Amino acid sequence: MTDSPSSSTSAPDQPALPPELPVLPLRRTVAFPLTLQPLAVNRPGSVAAVNRALSGDRLLALFMQDSDADEPGPDDLRRIGTVVAIRQMAKTPGGVNIIVEGIARVRADAITVEAPGLRARLTPVPEQVEKSLEVDAHVRRIQELVGKAVSLATGLSEELRGLVMSIDEPLRLAYLLGSLIDLKPAERQALLEEDDLLRKLHTITVALAREVSLLELKGQIESQAQQEMTDQQRQYYLRQQLKAIQQELGEGEEGEIGDLRTRIEAARLPEAVLTVATRELDRLGRMTSASPEYQMVRTYLDWLLDVPWSKAADDRLDPVEARRVLDEDHYDLDKVKERIVEHLAVRRLKGDMKGPILCFVGPPGVGKTSLGHSIARAMSRTFVRISLGGVRDEAEIRGHRRTYIGSIPGRIVQALKQAGSMNPVFMLDEIDKVSAGFQGDPAAALLEVLDPAQNHTFRDHYLEVPVDLSRVLFIATANQLGTIHPALLDRMEIIPLGGYSQDEKRHIARKYLIPRQITEHGLTAGQLEITDDALKQVIAAYTREAGVRNLERELGALARKVAARIASATDTATVVTTVTADDLAEMLGPPRFRKEQAFRTSRPGVATGVAWTETGGDVLYIEATLMPGGSQQTILTGQLGTVMQESARAALSHLRAHASSLGLSPDFLAHRDLHVHVPAGAIPKDGPSAGVTIATAILSAARKEPVRDDVAMTGEITLSGLVLPVGGIREKVLAARRQDIRTFILPAQNEPDLAELPGDVRADLTFVPVETLEQALAVSLPGAVEPASATAPAR
Numbered sequence: 001m002t003d004s005p006s007s008s009t010s011a012p013d014q015p016a017l018p019p020e021l022p023v024l025p026l027r028r029t030v031a032f033p034l035t036l037q038p039l040a041v042n043r044p045g046s047v048a049a050v051n052r053a054l055s056g057d058r059l060l061a062l063f064m065q066d067s068d069a070d071e072p073g074p075d076d077l078r079r080i081g082t083v084v085a086i087r088q089m090a091k092t093p094g095g096v097n098i099i100v101e102g103i104a105r106v107r108a109d110a111i112t113v114e115a116p117g118l119r120a121r122l123t124p125v126p127e128q129v130e131k132s133l134e135v136d137a138h139v140r141r142i143q144e145l146v147g148k149a150v151s152l153a154t155g156l157s158e159e160l161r162g163l164v165m166s167i168d169e170p171l172r173l174a175y176l177l178g179s180l181i182d183l184k185p186a187e188r189q190a191l192l193e194e195d196d197l198l199r200k201l202h203t204i205t206v207a208l209a210r211e212v213s214l215l216e217l218k219g220q221i222e223s224q225a226q227q228e229m230t231d232q233q234r235q236y237y238l239r240q241q242l243k244a245i246q247q248e249l250g251e252g253e254e255g256e257i258g259d260l261r262t263r264i265e266a267a268r269l270p271e272a273v274l275t276v277a278t279r280e281l282d283r284l285g286r287m288t289s290a291s292p293e294y295q296m297v298r299t300y301l302d303w304l305l306d307v308p309w310s311k312a313a314d315d316r317l318d319p320v321e322a323r324r325v326l327d328e329d330h331y332d333l334d335k336v337k338e339r340i341v342e343h344l345a346v347r348r349l350k351g352d353m354k355g356p357i358l359c360f361v362g363p364p365g366v367g368k369t370s371l372g373h374s375i376a377r378a379m380s381r382t383f384v385r386i387s388l389g390g391v392r393d394e395a396e397i398r399g400h401r402r403t404y405i406g407s408i409p410g411r412i413v414q415a416l417k418q419a420g421s422m423n424p425v426f427m428l429d430e431i432d433k434v435s436a437g438f439q440g441d442p443a444a445a446l447l448e449v450l451d452p453a454q455n456h457t458f459r460d461h462y463l464e465v466p467v468d469l470s471r472v473l474f475i476a477t478a479n480q481l482g483t484i485h486p487a488l489l490d491r492m493e494i495i496p497l498g499g500y501s502q503d504e505k506r507h508i509a510r511k512y513l514i515p516r517q518i519t520e521h522g523l524t525a526g527q528l529e530i531t532d533d534a535l536k537q538v539i540a541a542y543t544r545e546a547g548v549r550n551l552e553r554e555l556g557a558l559a560r561k562v563a564a565r566i567a568s569a570t571d572t573a574t575v576v577t578t579v580t581a582d583d584l585a586e587m588l589g590p591p592r593f594r595k596e597q598a599f600r601t602s603r604p605g606v607a608t609g610v611a612w613t614e615t616g617g618d619v620l621y622i623e624a625t626l627m628p629g630g631s632q633q634t635i636l637t638g639q640l641g642t643v644m645q646e647s648a649r650a651a652l653s654h655l656r657a658h659a660s661s662l663g664l665s666p667d668f669l670a671h672r673d674l675h676v677h678v679p680a681g682a683i684p685k686d687g688p689s690a691g692v693t694i695a696t697a698i699l700s701a702a703r704k705e706p707v708r709d710d711v712a713m714t715g716e717i718t719l720s721g722l723v724l725p726v727g728g729i730r731e732k733v734l735a736a737r738r739q740d741i742r743t744f745i746l747p748a749q750n751e752p753d754l755a756e757l758p759g760d761v762r763a764d765l766t767f768v769p770v771e772t773l774e775q776a777l778a779v780s781l782p783g784a785v786e787p788a789s790a791t792a793p794a795r
Contacts, residue, residue, distance in 0.1 A: 009515070017059070017104060017124055017515070019121060019725035020120065020123060021061040021120060022117060022119055023049060023061050023117065024039075024063075025046065026039075027064075027065055027184060029064070031081070031082045031100065032103055032178055034102055034171065034175050034176070035101070035102050035179050036099060036102075037084075037102070038097065039098050039100060040092075041095045043071070043095070043096035044116055044786055046117065049117040050086065050089070053086055058086045059085055060083070060084050060085075060086065061081055061082075061120050062081050062082075062083075063077040063078050063108060063111075063120070065077050065078075073118075073119065074111035077111060078189060078464060080106075080107055081105075081108065081192075082102045082103070082192070083102075083104050084103060086099075087601060088321070089395060091279060093611065102175070104124055104125075105126075105192065106125060106127050108120040108121070109122065109123055113220060115412065122123035125180050127171060128195055129169070129171050137640065138198065138204075138205055139201065140175055140210060141205055142729055143165055146161060146177070146209040149208065149211055152212065152219055160606060163587050164176075167574045170201060173201075174201055176203050177204050178203075178728040179208075181204070185201070187207075191203055193346055207568075210736075217311055227729060230265075240432075253503075255546065257281065257284060260281055260305075261281060262537065264278065268309065268310035269309050269310070270309060272467075278306070283297055284298060296402065300462075302401075302450065303409055303463065304465070306417045307413060307417055307467070308416065308419070308422055309422070312422050312423045312471065313380060313381045313421045315380060315381065317347055317348040319344045322336060323341050323378075325374065326340065326378050329370070329371075330370070330374055330738060332504055337361070339358065340375055340378065342380075353554065354452045354470045355452075355470065355471055355473040355474065357452065357474045357493060357781065358473075358474070358476070358492065359476040359493055359494050360478070360509050361477060361479070361495070361496050362479070362480055362546070362547075363501070363616035364479065364545075364547055364614075364615055365545060365546065365548055365549030366500065366767060367547070369385070369477060372385065372427040373745075379473070381423060382424040382425070383419075383427070383721075384415040384418055384427070386411045386428060388429060390433060390435070392434075392442065393411065393437060393439040394439060394444065395412065395439065395461065396410060396411055396462055397441055398445045399413060399461040400462055400672055401461045402708065407648075408462060410460050411459070413460045413467065423471075423472060424472060425473045426472045426473065426474050428476040431477065431478050432481070433483070441634075444485070449474070450474055452666035456468050456469065479614040480614050496730075498731055498734070500547065501757075501760060502540065502737070503758065503761075504540050505539050506539065507554060509535055513548060513551065516552075519579070521559040521560060521562075521567070523562065527562065527566060528558070528559055528579070530558065530560050530578075531581065532585065533607070534579050534584060537554060538551065538558075538584065539551060539585055540593070541584075542591060542592055543593075544592075544738060545616060547616070554588060555587060557587070558579055558588070561587045562577050589729065593794075595740055601621070601708075603706060603707060604705055604707075606622070606623050606626045606706070606715070607621075608693070608707070608711065608713070608736075608739075609621075609692075609693030609712065609713060610712050610735050611687065611689065612727060612732060613688070617733070618735050619736065619739050620678055620690070621692065621697060622693050622694055622697045622726045623676070623677045624675065624677075624694070626673070628672055630671060631671075632669045632671075632672065632673065633647070636648055636677075637673065637676075637677045638675050638680070638685060640685065640686065641684065642686065643686050643688050643786070644685060645746075647691040647694055647716060648694045650691060650719055651691050651698060652695075652698060655723050658721065661701075661782075662774075662777070663703060674700070688716045688724075688725035688726075689714050689716055690715035691715065691724075692714065692715040692716070692717055692773060693714070694711050696776065696777060696780050703781070705783070707780050708779075708780055708782075709783060710741060711744075711780045712732075712741040712743070714726055714732050715743035715776070717748075717773050721774065722772060722773075723748070723770050723774040723775075724747060724774065725747045725750045725775060726746075726747060727745060729753040729756075733754075733761060733765065737761055737765060742766060743765070743768060743770065744766070744767050746768070747769065747770065747778045754767055761774040
């Protein structure tokens with residue numbers, strides 16, 4: 001095997017170089033011969049060297065400095081460098097920009113300081129170019145690598161491939177690529193100092209191969225990332241870019257988070273709430289607004305900061321002024337007013353006290369809700385109200401958990417936000433109409449709200465932080481107590497609000513209702529006058545209720561009639577605006593209610609009873625009749641409940657057991673059927689207070705003697721004939737009085753309840769407390785009972 005032919009030639013012809021030239025030190029870069037290179041010259045010494053070159057032959061000696069000194073000395077420079085010619089020059093504010101062309105490699109034999117720069121005595125270092133197969137192989141390999149790099153890198157132009165392919169000089173190719181490839185300054189200096197062309201080409205080949213490998217690996221990573229990137233990831237990338245743009249403009253999420261942080265600092269949150277708020281805000285700051293959880297956390301923080309944690313109204317602790325305000329808004333209701341005044345008095349003496357939990361129980365229209373407004377005004381607090389009627393979801397009270405889309409806090413927290421303070425007067429309206437559903441029992445959730453020992457750390461499922469409800473004055477309203485959960489009932493202070501007597505309704509109408517209707521209908525005080533007789537007739541013949549709601553409607557109808565007359569008249573002075581009793585039929589129509597007591601009880605077998613309902617008291621006419629040809633069956637009609645049916649059977653059993661003492665034959669039911677009926681069969685009826693009335697009706701039918709038409713009665717009986725106490729005495733007495741009843745029979749154990757009746761009612765009626773059925777019969781059916789067994793005193 002023979003050696004490959006080779007030839008040795010010198011580098012391309014070089015111009016004659018002067019022995020000395022100005023020196024331009026280079027930091028972290030190297031200038032190669034046979035290449036063009038742009039340089040930015042800023043240092044005073046370097047600028048002076050450029051100026052000297054420009055004033056002469058435009059030649060400079062460029063040497064790389066080993067240090068980063070701003071004013072390098074002779075010892076800071078490498079000794080092998082390049083002589084360059086300045087081809088272009090442009091002045092800049094801080095110096096000059098030049099484009100230089102490398103001429104030849106030189107050695108600095110001596111470098112001297114020539115203020116303000118350096119000057120070097122030079123010796124050319126020519127380079128030998130050996131033409132060989134190895135050189136050609138390296139050149140071809142370099143050309144292949146350049147072509148591959150151009151195809152892989154998006155930032156490289158195809159012109160580079162053509163330039164490399166067109167260069168025939170290996171040395172020029174090595175220096176050109178050495179200036180383009182990413183080499184360290186020391187590696188470029190070593191390339192310049194290397195005398196062997198093959199080693200120069202090998203260095204370039206290795207560097208190019210590393211760059212190609214990096215480009216291939218980068219392409220693989222980009223391809224893999226592109227395949228794995230989902231729509232959400234691309235959105236995230238775009239959102240991050242948008243966030244950066246918004247930050248540059250001073251807009252976007254940073255401003256929103258800053259506002260929330262300011263609100264947190266200004267809210268004076270409790271420590272436990274502050275910890276949660278800060279944690280959630282930090283979470284929000286790490287999210288993008290495209291995240292599904294972003295808006296959930298943002299809404300949560302808004303709710304958390306909307307609760308008035310540190311705000312409370314200043315109570316008016318003047319009991320005298322509070323009583324004046326309550327009297328100004330409501331007539332009577334002394335028990336409620338005294339309770340509020342007592343609470344304020346204790347607050348004034350003690351300084352701090354948990355809010356009471358009251359429950360107003362009474363029929364509709366007696367002023368339960370409006371009384372709450374007055375209490376808030378008397379205490380100088382905010383009033384909020386939520387209606388619990390029909391609520392069957394526990395989340396309505398405790399809130400929804402944040403795991404659900406669209407979850408919000410419960411109505412307790414919402415009401416606190418609405419009130420703007422942590423100590424409002426909080427009305428829970430219609431608490432007796434809460435019902436349980438498959439979502440849970442709201443009454444069970446209210447146990448924590450209405451328990452003074454627990455409600456200082458009430459937890460809403462949405463907020464999940466303790467909420468202090470101990471300063472809230474809770475007022476619940478109900479029409480009846482039977483449907484309220486016993487545990488819930490135990491937590492509340494029950495204050496009954498009974499119905500109003502006719503005299504009380506007249507006072508309420510004069511003081512509150514008529515002035516309000518005059519204002520609402522655009523009238524003046526002198527444009528509507530209602531006489532006392534007219535007002536009494538409206539109360540008695542056009543309304544029949546425990547409260548005053550329908551009375552106010554009727555008064556409103558009178559106000560509208562008068563307003564229509566005034567608005568239609570050409571001369572308002574001639575319009576009659578005084579409403580008399582004779583005008584009511586024309587203005588309100590015929591009377592809706594008539595007194596039918598005497599008519600209904602005119603025949604034997606009918607007794608007048610009284611009943612308590614959700615809407616107040618009512619009168620019941622219980623009828624009994626004996627039908628011949630029967631088999632001692634007992635027929636009960638009128639949609640009676642189980643309790644009333646048992647009362648009827650107990651009353652019949654007692655009468656049969658004591659038939660002789662009641663003037664009856666022991667077999668008065670022989671071959672007969674008994675039918676007991678309570679009219680208005682469409683209305684369900686039940687309750688343990690009809691025993692006396694049913695027994696009286698049966699005895700009246702058996703003796704064929706009518707019951708006194710001015711007597712009404714209430715009370716339950718036992719098989720032995722004892723009369724047991726009942727409830728709702730006030731409502732029952734007022735209902736009896738509306739029917740012009742003059743004598744009222746009631747259980748002796750209910751006699752203390754008469755003290756709660758208005759004075760005019762106690763004066764109009766005769767009350768007969770009884771302990772046994774015989775005492776009641778002696779009043780309602782005179783002559784039916786032997787005098788020895790009837791000793792009921794009248795009151």
